Amino acid sequence: MRALFGQSVAVFASLAGPAHVLESANPAFFATIGEERARAGVAIAELMPELASQGFIALLDQVYQTGEPYTGRDARVVLGAGPHAREAFFDFTYEPRRDAGGTVIGIRVIGLETTQVKHAQRLMAEHRALLEQIARQAPLAEVLDGMARCIEHLAPDEVLVSVLLADSDGRHLRHGAAPSLPDFYNQAIDGIATGEGVGSCGTAAHRREPVIVTDIATDPFWLDFRDLAGRAGLAACWSMPILARDGSLLGTFAMYHRTPRVPQETDLALARVFAGTAALAIERHYIEQAKAAAEAHAKAAHDELAKAVRAERELRAEAEQRAAAAAELADRMRAAAAAQAATPRPEQCQLGGSDACDAPAELKIADSWGDSAWGCPAHVEEAILNVRSVFIANEALGGLAAYLNR
Numbered sequence: 001m002r003a004l005f006g007q008s009v010a011v012f013a014s015l016a017g018p019a020h021v022l023e024s025a026n027p028a029f030f031a032t033i034g035e036e037r038a039r040a041g042v043a044i045a046e047l048m049p050e051l052a053s054q055g056f057i058a059l060l061d062q063v064y065q066t067g068e069p070y071t072g073r074d075a076r077v078v079l080g081a082g083p084h085a086r087e088a089f090f091d092f093t094y095e096p097r098r099d100a101g102g103t104v105i106g107i108r109v110i111g112l113e114t115t116q117v118k119h120a121q122r123l124m125a126e127h128r129a130l131l132e133q134i135a136r137q138a139p140l141a142e143v144l145d146g147m148a149r150c151i152e153h154l155a156p157d158e159v160l161v162s163v164l165l166a167d168s169d170g171r172h173l174r175h176g177a178a179p180s181l182p183d184f185y186n187q188a189i190d191g192i193a194t195g196e197g198v199g200s201c202g203t204a205a206h207r208r209e210p211v212i213v214t215d216i217a218t219d220p221f222w223l224d225f226r227d228l229a230g231r232a233g234l235a236a237c238w239s240m241p242i243l244a245r246d247g248s249l250l251g252t253f254a255m256y257h258r259t260p261r262v263p264q265e266t267d268l269a270l271a272r273v274f275a276g277t278a279a280l281a282i283e284r285h286y287i288e289q290a291k292a293a294a295e296a297h298a299k300a301a302h303d304e305l306a307k308a309v310r311a312e313r314e315l316r317a318e319a320e321q322r323a324a325a326a327a328e329l330a331d332r333m334r335a336a337a338a339a340q341a342a343t344p345r346p347e348q349c350q351l352g353g354s355d356a357c358d359a360p361a362e363l364k365i366a367d368s369w370g371d372s373a374w375g376c377p378a379h380v381e382e383a384i385l386n387v388r389s390v391f392i393a394n395e396a397l398g399g400l401a402a403y404l405n406r
Helices: 027-033 049-054 056-066 115-135 140-154 183-189 199-207 226-232 265-342 377-404
Strands: 010-016 021-025 070-079 086-098 104-113 160-166 172-177 211-213 236-243 249-257 363-366 372-375
Touching: 010 027, 010 086, 049 056, 049 070, 056 070, 056 086, 056 104, 086 115, 115 140, 115 265, 140 160, 140 172, 140 265, 160 199, 172 183, 172 199, 172 249, 183 226, 199 211, 199 236, 199 249, 236 265, 249 265, 363 377, 372 377
Parallel strands: none
Antiparallel strands: 010 021, 010 104, 070 086, 086 104, 160 172, 160 249, 211 236, 236 249, 363 372
16 A cells, blocks of 8 residues: 555654744654745744634644643544645644743644545455455446546546447447546447557557557547547546456556646556456456357256257157057957957858848958948949048148138
8 A cells, every 4th residue: 555655754843932833843744734835934824824714723732821732533634725635644633832831832832644544445445346246336427427536536536437349340439437526428439449659549459568658639640639638628538448357358448637747656556456447347247248158058058958848748648649549440450360260251241231242252352441342343442442542532621721721
């Protein structure tokens, strides 16, 4: 965390009289309040008027009047005013200064800025929350949007964060998250190509390394996007590629500023931390997508297999039914044939119908069921012709039914 937020430094100042005139202070005190206010011999309320409304002048009065020291822990103070104001936190002590007779003549201020620690605590808390989101498989858009807002909140200066996602071919970048950039800007850069000189993000994606543009108005990488950035009020853009563990491109992470600006080491360290977090979130998202697709494919294959098994079982049951019917028919045919075989041959024709035929029975005809009859040649031929006529008629009726049912 020290690389992110630097080191804390103790501050010291000596104040005199009930007006709390600054007699002396160490360089860290003047660096903390701003070098432009580094002068002694001025009442602290005049040197730092913002302290009065925050209650710190009243505390000095209390210590001066009572002679009792006061200690504060992680006290929040806003230093400066307007666009130069900054939030800071301090552990501090106001100690009364006494003369030889024990009378309070001033106050000694000793403090240690804890802003770095507070920011580190915030970073760890926010980072932990993001990791928990990733672990519970929150939607990627939700994770990236939360990450962008987190960085914008943590950064000491105004910053606008953007995350672009690489297409599967790595040749184009798609909108991922950019909660503070205008919609028209996000829509315009959605789908930009990766390549040398294509803004900060397209170039960073192409090079697979950070690209720092401190002044968009003069940088050649932004020639094609300069007017767009001007309409969006953007003056600087630092972009870092988001890479998978195998080195493949996942997207880009960018920090925009509204004024030209050179990044500090803390800025780059913060970008590296969250670019790694974004890589984790994106890779996890793609893994879950691949897993879901594989599960869907496996389910579809299982359903098809189950369908095929059901069809095979139905065919097998139908075949078994047909086999049973065939066996039954064969048994009946054998029984009928045996019965017919036991029947003695008649002397006269049995095919004459109502008209009795006195001709001798010379020929035997039988059907597939095993039924048979004896008759004279003339009636046997007639019986065969009748059977053929019935067969042809049935065939014709079947063809007509098929035509009508088309």
